[in-house]
Amino acid sequence: KVLFDLGHLSSEEPFRTYFSQGYIQAPAYTDARGQYVPAEEVVETPGAHGADPTFTWEGQPVTREFGKIGKSLRNMVSPDEMYAAYGADTFRIYEMSMGPLELSKPWELRAVVGSQRFLQRLWRNVVDEVTGAMRMVDVPEADLDPALITLLHKTIHGVRTDYEALRFNTAIAKLIELNNAVTKLADPPRAIMEPLVQMVAPVAPHIADELWVRMGHEGSLALGPFPVADEARLVEQTVTCVVQVRGKVRDRIEVPTDISEAELRELVLAREKVKAATVDGIRTVIVRPPTLVNVVPL
Numbered sequence: 046k047v048l049f050d051l052g053h054l055s056s057e058e059p060f061r062t063y064f065s066q067g068y069i070q071a072p073a074y075t076d077a078r079g080q081y082v083p084a085e086e087v088v089e090t091p092g093a094h095g096a097d098p099t100f101t102w103e104g105q106p107v108t109r110e111f112g113k114i115g116k117s118l119r120n121m122v123s124p125d126e127m128y129a130a131y132g133a134d135t136f137r138i139y140e141m142s143m144g145p146l147e148l149s150k151p152w153e154l155r156a157v158v159g160s161q162r163f164l165q166r167l168w169r170n171v172v173d174e175v176t177g178a179m180r181m182v183d184v185p186e187a188d189l190d191p192a193l194i195t196l197l198h199k200t201i202h203g204v205r206t207d208y209e210a211l212r213f214n215t216a217i218a219k220l221i222e223l224n225n226a227v228t229k230l231a232d233p234p235r236a237i238m239e240p241l242v243q244m245v246a247p248v249a250p251h252i253a254d255e256l257w258v259r260m261g262h263e264g265s266l267a268l269g270p271f272p273v274a275d276e277a278r279l280v281e282q283t284v285t286c287v288v289q290v291r292g293k294v295r296d297r298i299e300v301p302t303d304i305s306e307a308e309l310r311e312l313v314l315a316r317e318k319v320k321a322a323t324v325d326g327i328r329t330v331i332v333r334p335p336t337l338v339n340v341v342p343l
Contacts, residue, residue, distance in 0.1 A: 067144075067146065068113035068149040088102070127154070141213035181232075182232040195279070199279055200241075239260060243257075253266050283302065
């Protein structure tokens, strides 16, 4: 508004739309009088044989409820403790992956471990923890698994869409899925890790910038590029075909999405599991390419 008054902006309002975030909730406790007691002083005792836990304050039983964090419920939570224990990036990932931004969500410290593990795996996919050397390898995209390339471009498209719509929790879930797929590889490819780090930067800027520099780049990703999805790569190249014998699932095979009915029939009938279940002969074969084949034996 000041810049508008000085003539530097054409719009009086600093924001075009208003977005109402949900409350962050935490446990609150009341004593026998119905008065709230300090949540940090409450002692939790696990229940025996799977029973619900009990809660006491200064030796007296109290009742737990959930409410928005604040002084009135005496359940304030300081982010400083989590920052000191896990770092700012883990803290940010945890907060933004709690759920939809517009909904109220419970504060649960035990869930922060998942956010920490994601960033640890991301780091290990780029840097060797023992030597500090780069683990990434420069592999031509043509030599990579087509399913992994498809997953990369679907992630880029999905994360960009989620960021624009403030769906941070689903964006982070997509990033975790892609990172887990790379974790299974012996040699993480640079062609996957670089765009992954670029996509992580808005939610974990410190670790992303550090990895970006170690990859040989200069400057911060805050001013850097964001990957762009190849529309042609968004289409699945293969699909899982379910093979049934007498209505029961006997096998699953990966087949091209454009496989013909004759090709799929021949492929399924050559499978050992199908041969073993149809030793007495075959009455009919129902083919629904590319996702279903049902073999009816004699």
